[in-house]
Amino acid sequence: MGTRFILRVAPQDHDDAARLIAFKARISSVPDMEVIGDLGHVTVASQNGQHLKCGDRGIILGTVFRRGERSGVTALSHAEQTQIMASGGRFLFDACWGPYVACLLSSDGTVILLRAPWGDLPCYRFTGDGAEYFASDIDLLTRCAGYQPAIGWNAVVDHLVHGAFYHRATCLSGIEQCPGGERLTLAGDGEQRDDLWSPWTFAAREHQITCPKAAAELIKETALTCISARASQFEQVMVTLSGGLDSSIVAASLAAGQARFSAMTLVTRDAAGDERHHANRVSEALGCPLITTQREATQVDIRLSGARDLPYPCVLTFFAESMRLADDAAAQQGAQAIFNGGGGDTVFCSIQSGVPAADRLLAEGFSRGFLRTLGDISDFAPASVPAVLRDALARAWFGKPPYRHGMCIDLLTEAARQRVASKPANPWLSVPVSTLPGKAFHAYTLAYFKSYVESLDPCRPVPIVAPLLSQPLVEACLSIPSWLWFGSGLNRLVARQAFAGLLPPEILSRRSKGTPSSFGFEIFDTHRDVIRSMLVDGELARQRLIDLPSVLAILDARQPASEDMVSRILDFIDVEAWAAGWSTSP
Numbered sequence: 325m326g327t328r329f330i331l332r333v334a335p336q337d338h339d340d341a342a343r344l345i346a347f348k349a350r351i352s353s354v355p356d357m358e359v360i361g362d363l364g365h366v367t368v369a370s371q372n373g374q375h376l377k378c379g380d381r382g383i384i385l386g387t388v389f390r391r392g393e394r395s396g397v398t399a400l401s402h403a404e405q406t407q408i409m410a411s412g413g414r415f416l417f418d419a420c421w422g423p424y425v426a427c428l429l430s431s432d433g434t435v436i437l438l439r440a441p442w443g444d445l446p447c448y449r450f451t452g453d454g455a456e457y458f459a460s461d462i463d464l465l466t467r468c469a470g471y472q473p474a475i476g477w478n479a480v481v482d483h484l485v486h487g488a489f490y491h492r493a494t495c496l497s498g499i500e501q502c503p504g505g506e507r508l509t510l511a512g513d514g515e516q517r518d519d520l521w522s523p524w525t526f527a528a529r530e531h532q533i534t535c536p537k538a539a540a541e542l543i544k545e546t547a548l549t550c551i552s553a554r555a556s557q558f559e560q561v562m563v564t565l566s567g568g569l570d571s572s573i574v575a576a577s578l579a580a581g582q583a584r585f586s587a588m589t590l591v592t593r594d595a596a597g598d599e600r601h602h603a604n605r606v607s608e609a610l611g612c613p614l615i616t617t618q619r620e621a622t623q624v625d626i627r628l629s630g631a632r633d634l635p636y637p638c639v640l641t642f643f644a645e646s647m648r649l650a651d652d653a654a655a656q657q658g659a660q661a662i663f664n665g666g667g668g669d670t671v672f673c674s675i676q677s678g679v680p681a682a683d684r685l686l687a688e689g690f691s692r693g694f695l696r697t698l699g700d701i702s703d704f705a706p707a708s709v710p711a712v713l714r715d716a717l718a719r720a721w722f723g724k725p726p727y728r729h730g731m732c733i734d735l736l737t738e739a740a741r742q743r744v745a746s747k748p749a750n751p752w753l754s755v756p757v758s759t760l761p762g763k764a765f766h767a768y769t770l771a772y773f774k775s776y777v778e779s780l781d782p783c784r785p786v787p788i789v790a791p792l793l794s795q796p797l798v799e800a801c802l803s804i805p806s807w808l809w810f811g812s813g814l815n816r817l818v819a820r821q822a823f824a825g826l827l828p829p830e831i832l833s834r835r836s837k838g839t840p841s842s843f844g845f846e847i848f849d850t851h852r853d854v855i856r857s858m859l860v861d862g863e864l865a866r867q868r869l870i871d872l873p874s875v876l877a878i879l880d881a882r883q884p885a886s887e888d889m890v891s892r893i894l895d896f897i898d899v900e901a902w903a904a905g906w907s908t909s910p
Contacts, residue, residue, distance in 0.1 A: 326782035327386045327445055328371035330459040330468050336365055336433050336512055343453055350468040363429040378405045386424035386445040394552040413438040413507055417520050421795040434511045441505035441521035442795040444777040449500040460782045462635055473906050477867050478743050483636055485731050485744045488775035494635035524756050526802035527763035539804045544822035550794035552581030560584040562659035564650055566838055567602020569816055570668025576826040579610040588615040588653040590646055594842030609828045617649045621846035629901035637902035638779040641894055642843045654786050666790035670773040671801050672816035673766050673809040678715030680806040683762035685720045703813035719761045726761035727768045734892050740869040762806030848890045855897055862900040870896060
């Protein structure tokens with residue numbers, strides 16, 4: 325299990341003794357939970373005690389890695405502690421990374437709270453009994469801070485419309501998420517938020533690495549270091565291995581770092597979701613054992629949400645079943661963590677449009693390199709060279725946006741649509757004027773996938789780790805021009821070049837990509853009656869958020885439903901199962 329913590333910030337210059345005593349009593353009722361720090365009016369408790377001290381006025385919860393090192397920090401030097409405090413925590417973002425939350429207390433009583441960029445240790449905020457509480461999970465806020473769970477339906481609608489994009493407000497009323505990369509300062513006269521980490525720092529033109537060889541070397545070294553560092557926290561890990569490029573890079577990095585690991589591959593009845601041939605090829609090349617498991621729709625409990633302990637319905641039904649099978653396999657193999665290739669497409673800049681060519685045009689003009697990139701994108705898309713050229717010109721010179729933010733309002737009522745925010749409140753969607761369109765698109769996709777690390781559950785007995793979403797690797801990929809990621813009809817080219825020699829050539833040159841989407845159809849068809857019952861009697865209909873007649877028409881139709889409609893109805897089921905879990909919470 326990962327780090328669990330709760331932190332209480334009491335108001336200054338108030339008599340808080342009785343409330344503090346009550347808080348500590350509630351902490352003592354949670355098994356293995358104990359107070360690990362009293363920083364003036366700040367009290368910090370943790371369940372597993374994993375933390376670093378920063379003098380007598382700072383505590384860092386979770387795991388911290390120094391850049392370039394392959395194991396966690398066990399103690400901070402005096403110089404590091406001084407720099408952390410003097411910089412208001414910025415030094416941590418610049419010199420370190422990892423899943424951590426830091427609390428620093430200034431000499432005047434000001435509290436600084438920081439959550440690591442791309443760190444997968446959550447931090448949720450709740451205000452109660454005159455104090456501010458910050459915790460790794462809702463259970464601790466309920467048991468120790470007096471929070472009473474209640475669903476925020478406006479936020480649920482935003483979730484259904486905007487998907488996984490980050491929202492500060494969670495889908496539970498009164499609970500905020502502290503975003504990674506932000507510094508929150510709490511002083512007697514109010515609070516201030518500063519975004520200390522931004523993709524635009526690394527996506528800036530002056531920071532781009534245009535040499536292909538240097539770019540590949542950077543990605544290789546950074547990936548090996550990050551993945552080895554995350555694995556160093558466990559005696560043995562298991563990687564979910566599809567045989568695609570991303571999960572294969574994770575496995576190859578584990579092997580190169582001499583980590584103890586095994587692998588499993590999940591298959592579906594449909595050939596598009598059966599990649600065992602590729603997974604077997606990788607496992608043979610790396611010499612790691614491989615378990616093959618088939619997803620079974622009959623084993624899916626659609627009434628049980630995979631996000632039942634989280635403040636938003638962010639776990640898809642088919643993914644929850646995949647994780648159940650992965651947990652079973654990890655137990656068989658004695659693994660303490662499950663690694664995956666989540667986010668690889670995004671981090672390695674997989675784009676299907678003319679924006680990389682637009683970037684090169686703006687950077688180099690009508691050069692030979694630009695013409696070569698037109699051909700590379702044409703081969704990959706596939707699209708004609710004139711079509712790619714038109715798209716590139718439109719994006720470079722004629723104001724065509726690098727991306728369009730899609731809003732999914734399918735099967736929602738008109739009343740629900742009126743409650744929707746026009747776009748997610750995400751600072752990464754405010755693009756600096758000088759940014760190349762391909763880098764804007766890259767940051768946009770990262771903003772979408774950031775929610776994955778934001779929503780991992782620290783209470784899971786077997787942690788899930790997506791090491792490709794480590795801060796140094798994200799930064800390295802942002803510093804590589806979008807056009808370098810394409811060539812020879814392939815995307816993610818820099819990553820393929822980086823791992824040449826560590827993975828079989830047929831994996832590095834693989835263009836096909838498996839998909840488990842057919843499993844969604846299996847779930848839909850197998851559980852159609854239960855789905856119907858859940859939606860007819862559920863909260864979404866009671867709250868007048870879904871167009872129930874249209875939903876039932878799809879469920880009751882004789883002809884097969886489209887993939888989009890199946891996916892949409894399963895989205896509703898994910899919300900219903902999640903909401904039912906919170907509605908029955910004590």
